Amino acid sequence: MNPQELLTSAQIQWCPGCGNFGILTAIKAVIEELHQPREKIVIVTGIGNHAKIADYLNVNSFYSIHGRAFPAATAIKLANPELQVICFAGDGDSYAEGLDHLIFAAKRNIDITAIIHDNRVYALATAQFTPTAPLGFRGSTTPFGTVEHPFNPLELMLVSGASFIARGYPARAGHFQRLIREAIRHRGFSFVDVLQVCATYNNLYGFYNKNVQEIEAGDPSSLKEASQIIRAWDYNSEGPIAIGKFYDVDRPRFEESFAGYRARPADREAKLQEAFEQLV
Numbered sequence: 001m002n003p004q005e006l007l008t009s010a011q012i013q014w015c016p017g018c019g020n021f022g023i024l025t026a027i028k029a030v031i032e033e034l035h036q037p038r039e040k041i042v043i044v045t046g047i048g049n050h051a052k053i054a055d056y057l058n059v060n061s062f063y064s065i066h067g068r069a070f071p072a073a074t075a076i077k078l079a080n081p082e083l084q085v086i087c088f089a090g091d092g093d094s095y096a097e098g099l100d101h102l103i104f105a106a107k108r109n110i111d112i113t114a115i116i117h118d119n120r121v122y123a124l125a126t127a128q129f130t131p132t133a134p135l136g137f138r139g140s141t142t143p144f145g146t147v148e149h150p151f152n153p154l155e156l157m158l159v160s161g162a163s164f165i166a167r168g169y170p171a172r173a174g175h176f177q178r179l180i181r182e183a184i185r186h187r188g189f190s191f192v193d194v195l196q197v198c199a200t201y202n203n204l205y206g207f208y209n210k211n212v213q214e215i216e217a218g219d220p221s222s223l224k225e226a227s228q229i230i231r232a233w234d235y236n237s238e239g240p241i242a243i244g245k246f247y248d249v250d251r252p253r254f255e256e257s258f259a260g261y262r263a264r265p266a267d268r269e270a271k272l273q274e275a276f277e278q279l280v
């Protein structure tokens with residue numbers, strides 16, 4: 001696709017220094033490389049600063065409700081499995097209000113990509129803490145700091161059944177672009193937790209620049225290895241923060257297993273039996 005075709009006339013509203021710029025740059029490059037007709041690509045967003053990415057890319061897009069990018073994306077993929085469906089969601093969006101939907105998308109292994117703008121704050125709503133906000137985070141609802149630990153979304157995705165798990169840092173642009181490319185090419189539910197810095201409410205550039213390290217899983221199909229890399233950082237402490245691909249396996253995809261339900265009544269049972277056999 002010609003890069004000019006991807007531009008829109010919308011004026012970018014993100015703050016200077018926002019990590020969302022790096023995500024936009026990477027996705028533009030990857031969409032160009034896909035060589036897919038534009039009408040084959042659908043972007044689905046939650047609600048938040050991250051969601052504005054839909055305004056800045058000239059492809060089909062759907063703004064869902066806060067926390068509901070994944071059910072909307074699931075419906076789109078089931079209605080037309082030929083589409084390349086890419087979700088951009090926030091951490092407040094998908095780790096709090098819409099957490100159940102994220103878990104079920106991973107469990108089903110539907111072939112969509114989840115790119116989570118994990119700035120560890122509700123940015124559009126002006127600085128409430130989210131499930132990944134560091135302990136002691138000071139924001140509009142916690143002026144003296146949070147008194148709860150963050151959770152680790154990658155660990156949650158690993159036990160929920162995601163078949164591709166990665167963490168990226170847009171300031172490492174080349175590395176980040178490669179992760180986004182791999183996630184989109186992966187067939188099945190791919191999940192990328194993005195250390196997307198909110199320069200206004202939670203500026204972690206210094207912390208990440210000091211601690212981030214490119215670490216790949218030697219065997220991306222090893223649950224044990226993925227779990228070790230993922231558990232090495234608790235979203236709180238100082239110390240190495242791994243970025244890279246940690247898990248990548250091939251398992252049956254929901255839109256294929258589900259296809260029997262859409263078959264003619266005479267073929268339905270046989271098709272579903274085939275799907276069950278693939279799944280056991």
Ligand SMILES: Cc1ncc(C[n+]2csc(CCOP(=O)(O)OP(=O)(O)O)c2C)c(N)n1
Nearest residue numbers: 048049050066090091092093122123124125
């Ligand atoms: C159903 C619903 N609940 C709450 C809101 C209010 N709201 C809008 S954006 C937002 C926070 C977004 O935070 P996040 O998902 O982390 O995105 P960011 O702005 O940080 O990119 C909230 C709570 C809403 N619009 N709709």
Ligand SMILES: [Mg+2]
Nearest residue numbers: 090091121123
């Ligand atoms: Mg956020």
